[in-house]
Amino acid sequence: MALKATLNRLDAKGSPYLYVVPFFLLFGIFGLYPLIYTGYVSFNDWNLLDGGEHQWVGLANYREMLQDAYFWNSLGNTLSIWVLSTVPQLLAALWIAHLLNHKLRARTSLRMGVLLPNITSIVAVTIVFTQLFGRDFGMINWLLGLVGVGPIDWQADTWSSHLAIATIVIWRWTGYNALIYLASMQAIPHDLYEAAELDGASSTQQFWRITVPNLRPTIIFTTVISTIGGLQIIAEPLLFAGTSTPTGGSDRQFQTIALFMYEQGFREFRFGYASAIAWTLCLIIAVFAIANFLLTRRIANDEE
Amino acid sequence: MTVLANPPATRTEPPAAPRRRANRRGFGFPRRGSVWTYAALLAIVAGSLFPLYWSFVVSSQTSEAVAKTPPVLIPGGHLFDNIARVFDSTNFGKALLNSFIVSGSITISVVFFSTLAGFAFAKLKFRGRKLLLVLAIGTSMVPQQLGIIPLYMLMTKLGWTDQLAAVIVPGLVTAFGVFFMTQYLGRAVPDELLEAGRMDGCTTFGLYWHVVLPAARPAAAVLGLFTFMQAWNDFFWPLVVLQNNATVQVALSSLASGYTTDYTLTLTGTLLATLPILVIFIVLGRQIVGGIMQGAIKG
Numbered sequence: 316m317a318l319k320a321t322l323n324r325l326d327a328k329g330s331p332y333l334y335v336v337p338f339f340l341l342f343g344i345f346g347l348y349p350l351i352y353t354g355y356v357s358f359n360d361w362n363l364l365d366g367g368e369h370q371w372v373g374l375a376n377y378r379e380m381l382q383d384a385y386f387w388n389s390l391g392n393t394l395s396i397w398v399l400s401t402v403p404q405l406l407a408a409l410w411i412a413h414l415l416n417h418k419l420r421a422r423t424s425l426r427m428g429v430l431l432p433n434i435t436s437i438v439a440v441t442i443v444f445t446q447l448f449g450r451d452f453g454m455i456n457w458l459l460g461l462v463g464v465g466p467i468d469w470q471a472d473t474w475s476s477h478l479a480i481a482t483i484v485i486w487r488w489t490g491y492n493a494l495i496y497l498a499s500m501q502a503i504p505h506d507l508y509e510a511a512e513l514d515g516a517s518s519t520q521q522f523w524r525i526t527v528p529n530l531r532p533t534i535i536f537t538t539v540i541s542t543i544g545g546l547q548i549i550a551e552p553l554l555f556a557g558t559s560t561p562t563g564g565s566d567r568q569f570q571t572i573a574l575f576m577y578e579q580g581f582r583e584f585r586f587g588y589a590s591a592i593a594w595t596l597c598l599i600i601a602v603f604a605i606a607n608f609l610l611t612r613r614i615a616n617d618e619e
Numbered sequence: 620m621t622v623l624a625n626p627p628a629t630r631t632e633p634p635a636a637p638r639r640r641a642n643r644r645g646f647g648f649p650r651r652g653s654v655w656t657y658a659a660l661l662a663i664v665a666g667s668l669f670p671l672y673w674s675f676v677v678s679s680q681t682s683e684a685v686a687k688t689p690p691v692l693i694p695g696g697h698l699f700d701n702i703a704r705v706f707d708s709t710n711f712g713k714a715l716l717n718s719f720i721v722s723g724s725i726t727i728s729v730v731f732f733s734t735l736a737g738f739a740f741a742k743l744k745f746r747g748r749k750l751l752l753v754l755a756i757g758t759s760m761v762p763q764q765l766g767i768i769p770l771y772m773l774m775t776k777l778g779w780t781d782q783l784a785a786v787i788v789p790g791l792v793t794a795f796g797v798f799f800m801t802q803y804l805g806r807a808v809p810d811e812l813l814e815a816g817r818m819d820g821c822t823t824f825g826l827y828w829h830v831v832l833p834a835a836r837p838a839a840a841v842l843g844l845f846t847f848m849q850a851w852n853d854f855f856w857p858l859v860v861l862q863n864n865a866t867v868q869v870a871l872s873s874l875a876s877g878y879t880t881d882y883t884l885t886l887t888g889t890l891l892a893t894l895p896i897l898v899i900f901i902v903l904g905r906q907i908v909g910g911i912m913q914g915a916i917k918g
Contacts, residue, residue: 334827335751342758347761399720413894417652418650427720427904428664429663429664429667430907435893439871443886452685457688457690497912593768
């Protein structure tokens, strides 16, 4: 009997740790450890082709990176694609959420229709869009031709390739963000609108004075999340090239940082250098996420 | 049950007729959608559908038809020829099977372990619970993609390159899943029920098995859906580690990255890779939409 009581107490006290340990164990081995170890690798001259031989070189990889024109090129491309995709995406999402927040027939179908792009894979989406953006037989150039523009070689130039890649990102993520905004909109108390109505506020005024300020936490959340995702963008520029070369176009015109890291790591097998790029990207993401958080909070505050 | 079956998204509206006049004046929110609201939304949905419809159109045409001006917009009769061609010219069947194995095992495992951890965090008392929970949530902000080089080295050391385990094992439990289940179980399982179970001599694992798992079913379904879709669509890590034993997304990317791309073939592959997800979405779209909106409110 005493043994059973002890076992019971042990079970109640100890078992919770057993239940959470798989998560922390797996995260430690496959998430945290690689990230930290990347830091160590980045201080080494570490080439896979040398059979795992490596040599401590201190900050040499970082120094080389800062002098590498390809690195700065990829940083510029990443920021350009990030701005081109995030800003229109979130504004459009806000508008779509506003539309969906009406009393509608076939409500669920409309919501599903808006979300559909998000459930498809990046690979599939990028392949389809690459075809639509084709120079000779692409539908987008055909449409542009009808109004007397083009044809544009979308892959060839910096601006056109950035625009095309941003379009892919926007298409895939706008609906998802719209649903997140919609959920927040529905949590806003109705009396706020009724009071505004009595005071004679127009629909537009209500949107900017009530809806947007109340969505502030959600807007911050979506901005930070899209920034973290946007700065790591890799699959779209890799596949948009149409060949399996990770240079992001013949002139690296749409090579992003993550893609540059992939090229250095898994094509050149320069693990040390690629790790330095990875850590730098990590730092950039952290800085941007924090800056974003502060900035969006400020903007949303001003509107109140 | 009630929470997920009736998310705010699907709550029943008050009867429309008595309020119609008030609505026309704009009083009372949400407003009834006007013709323009519907027109705008239908245009957006059409834009969302078009790329998928287009890949279906191309998949059902011959290669020559794709290079026509104006473009062909109506499906043709060659869908099954093209599907056969995809399976002949690449190892697509193996890739599909790999994807099912990977996504299936990840889904089962994520649901099991997330519910287990969520149960501990939501319902059991233990030292350091709050701190560990904050840690677990914080880990979801760590960009995994950036640790990819050491992760690859680790897999080489384990001898897991080109083995499905390299993709399955790191995905066995996710921070999102743990957080999702903690939130859900906190409300869905009454403490009294657990206490009653304890009185009857249940061990904590017994409670998990007999009380928590059944109560978690609706949330487990949503989490399972999300996990399956995510695992199915995952591309970057499988690309790095499974070069010669591709999942369907990797196979698709190599299909598209030849120097002379056969678009008909590639878009047929796209359609095949999207189809399983599309079927799930058509059958369970309401739950998926509800789950995203539910998660948004909690997050």
